[in-house]
Amino acid sequence: MSHTLKKQITEAMKEAMRAKAKERLGAIRLILSELKRIEVDERIELDDARVLAVLDKMVKQRRDSITQYENADRSELAEKEQAEIEVIQAFLPAPLSDAELADMVTAVIAESGAESMRDMGKVMAILKPQIQGRADVGAVSGLVKAKLG
Structure with a gap:
């Protein structure tokens, strides 16, 4: 598997530096430092699939933070997190629609020969x-449960 996503993010950082886009640059640096941390900790080179997983997790963390900031009436902090989410999401593929997800779940259940909840892990x-x-993996596992249950 190629490591093109990491290159894309690095290129985006250079563009943000040239454009003096301070907020965007900050968010991109957060992404790259998180990727670097994982590579150093685990002594691996991240492939695109793993980079996507990290980006996904970063978006989730920021959504959680936004909820906490909004509950604490700290809208300026929530807005900063939202701006970071937008930068991170630019590197993620387009979200799947509910219909696409339902079709994928049906196809995978058929392809894997899954018949009951015991096959949930396989699916x-x-x-x-x-x-x-x-x-959202949680939502998808709910779909799978509904189809297998």
Whole structure:
């Protein structure tokens, strides 16, 4: 698998530097430092699938922070997190529609020969890489449960 996503993010950082886009640059640097941290900690080179997983997690963390900031009446902090989400999401593939997800779940269940809840793990193992960064894994596992249940 190629490592094109990381290159794209690095290029985006250079563009943001040239454009003096301070907020965008800050968000991109956060992404790159998180990727670097994982590579150093785990002594690996991240492939695109793993980079997507990291980006996905970063978006989730920021959504959680936004909720907390809004509950604490700190809208300026919530806005900063939202701006970071927008930068991070620019590197994620387009989200899947509900119809696309339902079709994927149906196809994977058929392809894997899954018949009951016992096969849930098998179905999710096939789906996860396909939906990474494009759908909420929790929501998708709910769909799978509904179809298998």
